[in-house]
Each structure stands twice: as structure tokens, then as C-alpha cells.
Amino acid sequence: xxxxSDLSKRYGxxxxxxxxxxxxxxxxxxxxxxxxxxxxxxxxxxxAGIIPVSSGSVRIAGHALAEDPIAAKRALAFFPDEPRxxxxxxxxxxxxxxxxxxGVRDHEAIARPLLEEFEIADKxxxxxxxxxxxxxxxxxxxxxxxxxPQVMFFDEPLTGLDPLGIRRMKDSIVQRAxxxxxxxxxxxxxxxxxxVCTHVLILKQGVKIADGTLAExxxxxxxxxxxVSLEEVFIRAxxxxxx
Amino acid sequence: MLSALLYLRATSFRNWVVAxxxxxxxxxYLLGAIVGxxxxxxxxxxxxxxxxxxxxxxxxxxxxxxxxxxxxTLPADWLPATTAFGSLALLIFTTFMWVVPTQRAAxxxxxxxxxxxxxxxxxxxxxxxxxxxxxxxxSLVGAGVMMLxxxxxxxxxxxxxxxxxGWWFIFSxxxxxxxGASFTLTRLTxxxxxxxxxxxxxxxxxxSVFIAALLRLPAELPSPPLGTGIDLPAASEWxxxxxxxxxxxxxxxxxxxxxxxxxxxxxxxxxxxxxxTLAVLTLHYLWVVKSAVAFExxxxxxxxxxxxxxxxxxxxxRRPDDAxxxxxxxxxxxxxxxxxxxxxxxxxxxxxxxxxxxxxxxLAALVIAGAGIWLRRQPEGPLLASTVGGxxxxxxxxxxxVGPQFARQDIRSDLTHADLLKTYPxxxxxxxxxxxxxxxxxxxxxxxLTLLTAVVTLQPVGLGLSWLTPSLRLAAGLGLACVxxxxxxxxxxxxxxxxxxxxxWFQMSRxxxxxxxxxxxxxxxxxxxxxxxxxxxxxxFLVGGAVILMLHWIIGLTAAVVCASxxxxxxxxxxxxxxxxxxxxxxxxxxxxxxLRP
Numbered sequence: 001x002x003x004x005s006d007l008s009k010r011y012g013x014x015x016x017x018x019x020x021x022x023x024x025x026x027x028x029x030x031x032x033x034x035x036x037x038x039x040x041x042x043x044x045x046x047x048a049g050i051i052p053v054s055s056g057s058v059r060i061a062g063h064a065l066a067e068d069p070i071a072a073k074r075a076l077a078f079f080p081d082e083p084r085x086x087x088x089x090x091x092x093x094x095x096x097x098x099x100x101x102x103g104v105r106d107h108e109a110i111a112r113p114l115l116e117e118f119e120i121a122d123k124x125x126x127x128x129x130x131x132x133x134x135x136x137x138x139x140x141x142x143x144x145x146x147x148x149p150q151v152m153f154f155d156e157p158l159t160g161l162d163p164l165g166i167r168r169m170k171d172s173i174v175q176r177a178x179x180x181x182x183x184x185x186x187x188x189x190x191x192x193x194x195x196v197c198t199h200v201l202i203l204k205q206g207v208k209i210a211d212g213t214l215a216e217x218x219x220x221x222x223x224x225x226x227x228v229s230l231e232e233v234f235i236r237a238x239x240x241x242x243x
Numbered sequence: 244m245l246s247a248l249l250y251l252r253a254t255s256f257r258n259w260v261v262a263x264x265x266x267x268x269x270x271x272y273l274l275g276a277i278v279g280x281x282x283x284x285x286x287x288x289x290x291x292x293x294x295x296x297x298x299x300x301x302x303x304x305x306x307x308x309x310x311x312x313x314x315x316t317l318p319a320d321w322l323p324a325t326t327a328f329g330s331l332a333l334l335i336f337t338t339f340m341w342v343v344p345t346q347r348a349a350x351x352x353x354x355x356x357x358x359x360x361x362x363x364x365x366x367x368x369x370x371x372x373x374x375x376x377x378x379x380x381x382s383l384v385g386a387g388v389m390m391l392x393x394x395x396x397x398x399x400x401x402x403x404x405x406x407x408x409g410w411w412f413i414f415s416x417x418x419x420x421x422x423g424a425s426f427t428l429t430r431l432t433x434x435x436x437x438x439x440x441x442x443x444x445x446x447x448x449x450x451s452v453f454i455a456a457l458l459r460l461p462a463e464l465p466s467p468p469l470g471t472g473i474d475l476p477a478a479s480e481w482x483x484x485x486x487x488x489x490x491x492x493x494x495x496x497x498x499x500x501x502x503x504x505x506x507x508x509x510x511x512x513x514x515x516x517x518x519x520t521l522a523v524l525t526l527h528y529l530w531v532v533k534s535a536v537a538f539e540x541x542x543x544x545x546x547x548x549x550x551x552x553x554x555x556x557x558x559x560x561r562r563p564d565d566a567x568x569x570x571x572x573x574x575x576x577x578x579x580x581x582x583x584x585x586x587x588x589x590x591x592x593x594x595x596x597x598x599x600x601x602x603x604x605x606l607a608a609l610v611i612a613g614a615g616i617w618l619r620r621q622p623e624g625p626l627l628a629s630t631v632g633g634x635x636x637x638x639x640x641x642x643x644x645v646g647p648q649f650a651r652q653d654i655r656s657d658l659t660h661a662d663l664l665k666t667y668p669x670x671x672x673x674x675x676x677x678x679x680x681x682x683x684x685x686x687x688x689x690x691x692l693t694l695l696t697a698v699v700t701l702q703p704v705g706l707g708l709s710w711l712t713p714s715l716r717l718a719a720g721l722g723l724a725c726v727x728x729x730x731x732x733x734x735x736x737x738x739x740x741x742x743x744x745x746x747x748w749f750q751m752s753r754x755x756x757x758x759x760x761x762x763x764x765x766x767x768x769x770x771x772x773x774x775x776x777x778x779x780x781x782x783x784f785l786v787g788g789a790v791i792l793m794l795h796w797i798i799g800l801t802a803a804v805v806c807a808s809x810x811x812x813x814x815x816x817x818x819x820x821x822x823x824x825x826x827x828x829x830x831x832x833x834x835x836x837x838x839l840r841p
Binding site for chain 1: 569570571573577578579580581583585586589590593594659660661662663665666667668669670831832834
């Protein structure tokens, strides 16, 4: 579903991501972890087609992102850490707009259960300014899910959610992965990754330190110990520093 | 404690200056600073160094020089009139301060100041002092800016310094009066005085003072000439007499004292006026300090709103407190399927005033057509109607040239959503086209209305314009109406291209209170827009002119104008098509995170 080959991202003379390669298959949830400035967000934004890659290639659901971005983007959804909403569109109008952009026919039949799932059905005629931070997040997610994406990118998905919202978000991610979606999420909350992810990729200064299933990565850094937490793995893998 | 607060203010100011100087290392700021600095030098500072009158190096005979100096300096007996105008203006300002407020007194602190100072062991009085000193510093900067303008009014007399200090005293007095009035009103409200009663009381009192002064005016003083023409000396004499008649003279006395340093004709007069002015300011200061009430709650509320407003403004959004608080009906139903560009039109129309609907446009057109026809049928109608038509044409040109700076419901407003837009499964040109539609529709609507006004009102009145027949006017109007959408779209491409190609510059131009470098940067943008437009319009007008020249002998001028309009439309539409695709390609490769990297 996601195939990344030698992906590099440079900003002028600064290289944020260096020759990154990995693949995520349908039903897998990949956790992207790393210290601040490791290149997680740049990677996600490259994969979602938001920013161009400097070199390398990305394939989303079989479509090369560089050559056929439209087909690739039809298959994906990107959820930023901060919900980006239009101030002047109501919840319902947001979904209407997104439906037209993605060509989702009879969108109301799809939107209704989504709004109910995220418990914002009663806010359908409200503007984002009237919603709490968590509700805005839910609306952004509902908009992203409207066209039934096969590939989803979450950047710090739990930011601003209350404990119940966090629980539901985790369930939602797992449920969608089980239904066959391919999911990449980046977060500093390692316990979230332990609960939700099937695979993990550790980045440091734009370079892949390790990737594989949680067990594989843990085994690599466990130094013979058993039951090593992801937090401990992360600290050992990154050397406990950002640089 | 006050020294710590002053340290905060002084250090912040120093760091602000250092940061501004440092960022000149970036070409976008340096170039803006050079252009802005040149603007300030040639329009303001150069005149500070030269005395009023002809520029240095201009040789004039003594008699001519004397005549010029006499012409640019107001006679001494005009001083009472300027004082009367100035004091009345201040009275109006202060009346608003007593009549308008509905909120509790709130001193303007920033969110950071509140976070650090309010929980700190600082007395309320120290906070008031801190605020007053901060306001004085701001007044000083404002006075400096105003001095640059007023220095050009050489007829007032005085010099740059007396003007600068004069403005400072005026701003300080207004600022102190505002704080004192806010505190006093809060106290009165706490005592049970309701807003409407207070307004009636204040306005009634001022009206009584005016009426009493009018009644006490000498009977032999002629009434001010109203109606046909204005006799300025007679009107001034009457105004001076009114403002120097008790009890109005008593009410205006403090205001007269405050404006006196600014209006001082020379340094001696300035120093004579200084004492009473400082006394008024001191009394104001004592009033503010003595009347200070609990302002913390209102200050927190004010700071939060201000912070949100500033944040929204900086990110290109609207003011959150007075916009988008109520959901709005969609401008038209948006079906699930169809051209995605229309979804952008639909979305962006929702972001603006609700008046841009077909119904409102239609009604406006009917009203304009009806009023124009009625006007032309009046006895003095043709001349008046033609004047209206001329103004409408000028306004049309204004809409085309300046309209894109106001109608910004396009990429410029959505630049903060670029990440989201880029995830849409649409080629860049479709996003650009969709984004351009709303301002194009809005400006085209305005243009059509102004053109309609011109068509129904303009008619040749003398001036050898008999060749401008009704059929030709109609053809020209329809031709312009046909060309309007593509011309507007082309105009809109320029600022949108600037936003996409120079996002760093574009973001910088949204910096508030930017100083010379931002003013210079805006000037660069404006001139670039005008130049680009001239280049883009030239081929279309050459083609249009050629068509008229070639065809008007064969098919007549009216038909030739119609053909020329079509030719112009084709050329402009081609340019728009090419521009949209070009910008679309740029949008696809846009990497804001890289472009905005410092």
C-alpha cells in the first residue's frame, strides 16, 4: 500500500530526511517515532503529497505519487496535529465541500454515521469557532474519512483529545486497520504506539535507525533482556539525545 | 517595582530594534527597507531640512519669494479659528469617550504582560503607571509620525519640534482622558447609572452648553452663511465668536490649552503655551490615578480578544470576535458531483459578506437602471447624470486596479490551508482556478453595476461627443461587461502569483506595524502589479484597437466595437488560461515549509 524508496527531503542546505526506504502493507499500522527534529513530520508530509520530495519515490495504493498524484491522493487522507478547518463553514458544510472535492456521491449517507461515531452529529450546523479543540479534531478526521481512504497518515493524532476521545481514537485507528486500511502515525506518546501499532520505524536526524514489527525492533535493542518497553527501546536506539 | 516594569519596556524595545536591524540581512527586508526609506526621505524627511517655500536651488525673485511665503503662512488672526476647530475636534473625541463605552474599564495589557504581571506582587497603582508610561511611549511614536505629515502644513507656522511635542501633548491628553473616563464610568455604573441615562445626560449637557452659547451670541453677529456658497472668513468669525462665548468657552478651555502648543506659531508662543498644557496633563494624571478601579477582569478579557484577533490576522484569517460567529446559508446548493472548482467558489463565497447573491445583484441593477432613467428625465438631469456616469467609469477603473487588494477570497486567504488543499486529488490548476472564482465573481458583479450606471447615465453633453451614440454606448458597455470577468481574473492572478512565488514576502506584508521595510515591500508589490498588468493588457488592447481600426470603415463603429471586445476577450482569456496553468504548476511544487524557512 505504501512503498517508499530512497526518500530524501532537503530544505536548502539542510537535509531533514535522508534516503528513507520502507513499506507498509494493508492492515498494518506503522508508528513513526523519533526525537524532536528527527524528520517525522517532513516524512509524513512528503508521503501525503503536501510537500515535494527532493529525491526518491513514493507509491500510495499502487500509484506513484510523483507521476500520478491525483490517483494517489484519492486513496489517502492526512490528519495534521492541528485541525485545519475553514472558519466560515459549518460542520455539515465542511463535509459537503469535501464530498464535492473527492466526488463522494450521496455523501450524507456516509457522513451521518461518521458524525455519530465521533459524537458531533448535534453540532452539524455549528461553525468551528463554536467547537472545542477536540471536536474540531473529530471534524477534521470525519472529513478525512468521508471518501473512504485506503491509506491514512496521522500526525500526533491524540493532541488535544480528552481521555475518552483518546480511547475512541485508538479504537478507531485499530478498527480501520483491521478493515484493511494502511496507517502511518507519528507520535511522541510511546504507549499509544505500543497499543496501536503493528510496526515501528525509528528516525533520528532524518536517518532510519530501525524498523520492523514491535517485537523485532525491541529484540534488536533489548540486549538480551526480556519485556523491554518501547520507551526503553526508543531511548537506547536514539542514544537518549536529539542530536 | 516601576523600575522593573520600565526595564521590561526598555528591553523589549531594544530587542525589537535589534531584531528589525538583524533581519535586514534577508534581501526581502533589505530591499523593502531601501524602498521604504527612500519613500520616507523624499516625501517627509527632505522637507524637514528645508524651510517652507520653494526648494533649495530654485531661484526666485525676492518679491515672488515674499508673496509665496505670505501665501503659505496663515495670517495671525486665523489662529483663533484654528484653535476653535482644534478644540471642537477634541471635544467631539472626548464626548465619544463618555458616550460610547459599554464595557468596564480595561487597561490594554498584552496576554504576556497579564501572565507575568498580574500574579506578581505588583500594586494596582504600579500597573496603572506602567500602562500610562507605555501609552506615553506609543503616543510619542504616533506624534513623530503625525509630525512628518503636519510638517508639510507649513501654513500653520511652528517647526518640526513644536509640532512633534504638540501632537504628543494632544495624544497624551486623549489617552489619559480615555483612561480617566473609563474608570469614572465604571464607578458610575457600579453606583447604578445605566448606559442610556448616562448618554442622555452627557449629550444633553453638551447640547445645553451649545444652546446657551448660541443664545448669548451678539445679535449683530451675522449668522453663518449656509446653502449656496461658503464665505470662509465670515464662517470662521462666527465659529470663533461661538467658541469664545460662555458657557461653551468654559467647556472648551482645557481643549484650547491642549492644542495651543501644536498651533504655536513660533518657539516663544510654544513655551508660553507649555505651562498650562502641562498643568492640564498633570490634572488628568491625578484623575486617572485617583479614580483607578479594579480593571483586571476586563483587561484579561480584552487581552484574550486582542490576542486572538492578532493571531487570526497574522495567519490571514478574519477577526474571530466579530466574524464567523453565526453559520450562514450557502450561496447556492452544492451538489455532490460536478466541477470541483465550483466547490471553491461556494466555499469562498461563504467566507465573505452574505450580500453577494444573484438576488441582491439583480435588485441593485434594477434600482440603478430605474434611478438613472429617472435622473435623466429631470430638468437638470443630463448634466448631473453625465457626472454620475463619469464617476461610475472612474470607479470601474478603480475596481479593476485596486479591487484585487480588497477581494482576497482566494489563495491569499487560503495559504494557511495550503497543506490541506495539497492533499486534495486535484491538479494544481483546478485548485487555482477554483480559488480565483469567488473574487472574480464579486469584482465582476461590482464592475457590471458600475458599467450599468455609466451606460444609463452617460450621455454626450456638448464637448463634441455627438459621435457617442446610444447604440455605441450600449455596445461599448456590453463589450466592457463581456471583457470584465477575464480582466478581473487576470488582475487577480498577479497578487495570487505573488503569494505563491514569494510566500515569504507575502506573509511579511501581513506583518502589523511593519515600519519602512514593510511599507517599501508593499510599494514594490503595488508597482510590480501595475507593471505586470500593463504588460498583460497591452497585447489585448493592441488587438482590440487593430480590430476597430480595420473594421469600423466596413461594418461601422458600433459593430467594430463589438468585434473588438470579442477579440480582447479571446486574448485575455488565453492569458488567464496560461496564467492559471502556470500558477497551478507552481502550487503543486509549493513547499511552504521550505519557502518560509528563515
